[in-house]
Amino acid sequence: MFHLLHVLLVSYLVACNALDRHFLRPISDSDLHPADGVSCESWQFGVETNNVRDWKHVPNACEDYIGHYMLGGHYRSDSAVVVTEAIKFAEAFELVGDGKDVWIFDVDETTLSNLPYYAANGFGVEPYNSTAFNEWVNQSAAPALPESLKLYKKLLSLEIKVIFLTGRREPTREATSTNLQSAGFHTWEKLLLKGVDVKTNSLVFKSGERKKLVEQGYRIVGNTGDQWSDLLGSPEGNRTFKLPDPMYYVA
């Protein structure tokens, strides 16, 4: 009997699959097999849930898929869900109000969008090119991520101070600071960058910096980043918020 149930389930899965192919746009072989025999959508699911790690670039077959995701409104919509939850959380949180309540933001793909750069460079299909990327950073031309700017303004209105904690290196401090200002992030408690000699990965560097902040008496109300390495590692803060980023991976 259980076998029969199972057969039924499987038959309908197959039937639905057929419908799926019929009504969606034509699915090409490369959509279904970008890397390990999975669709680009499922690869993206794996990335965003921290199951797929240490990848060097977006699978070649997924350039169109990721491009559509980033430019077609879906990226903005996913970001909006995160910010909606963050605002609900911040509004309900009982602050001490002594100026030590802080919220941490990463910079790239969290407050500033490098989409103009990545759109011209295959949406993450091309391996990371530090020279070209640093040239882009030094232009201070990255726009704000609109949903994150909304969260930032809400936090300031709640008298939560903002700390930027980024894997960008110290020599880009001025370019980063100029860019944050021009994008609408006008004030902050601290802007923490990675020293030129720091060799640890992002997760170790960032959790170490958070530890120092807690030792300085700050209370981390929330933490927002596009990479899991922005968010994992003690102390995490009261709550973390993971923004979407299917274009690159930082350990």
Next chain:
Amino acid sequence: MFHLLHVLLVSYLVACNALDRHFLRPISDSDLHPADGVSCESWQFGVETNNVRDWKHVPNACEDYIGHYMLGGHYRSDSAVVVTEAIKFAEAFELVGDGKDVWIFDVDETTLSNLPYYAANGFGVEPYNSTAFNEWVNQSAAPALPESLKLYKKLLSLEIKVIFLTGRREPTREATSTNLQSAGFHTWEKLLLKGVDVKTNSLVFKSGERKKLVEQGYRIVGNTGDQWSDLLGSPEGNRTFKLPDPMYYVA
């Protein structure tokens, strides 16, 4: 039993029909605004990334969307990505080989699929009904999640022992054990259920049980679950794997 089969058959047909409606009709306002002004896809992103928490049921407007996701091959494909990564990780992991290397699996929506139940109950739109769900559990009729069964077999072949750690309560031990066996999970080191008097939430209960395992000398190579509460909280094990589940939330 034939009644159940009939219900299942009708549910799957409805789900498949819903799918074709989903893609043929113009997108209505309720598709775009199921809850907080976001699409069902973005709500799902928020859920799977642990940004959207403590929700009581799937937004009403997302029943068709989630039904399509669960039955249309996408759920299976997302699960396959997770299992592919888990197998890669397990194969590369340096085991001690003294019989204390273990892998933890949750049960519901991790090893056993309650999709036949949820397909007949609105794919998570209807609030949790413990009486109806327990009746289903006591039938021991849940099929295996095929990707998880694949991982399970691989782990046994690598001589990693399996421990099931579930929020199901002790009185369902026999039904759960029978179901695991009939679904193809034939052997295990331990099957840990929640005692009837345990009041802590799943995250506290499960991390507490993992702590006991470590104190007993086990080394947790990996941990697989469909809820973040299966995976968060120290000790986490060497690596965690998050399976998809947009149908319900367990804190």
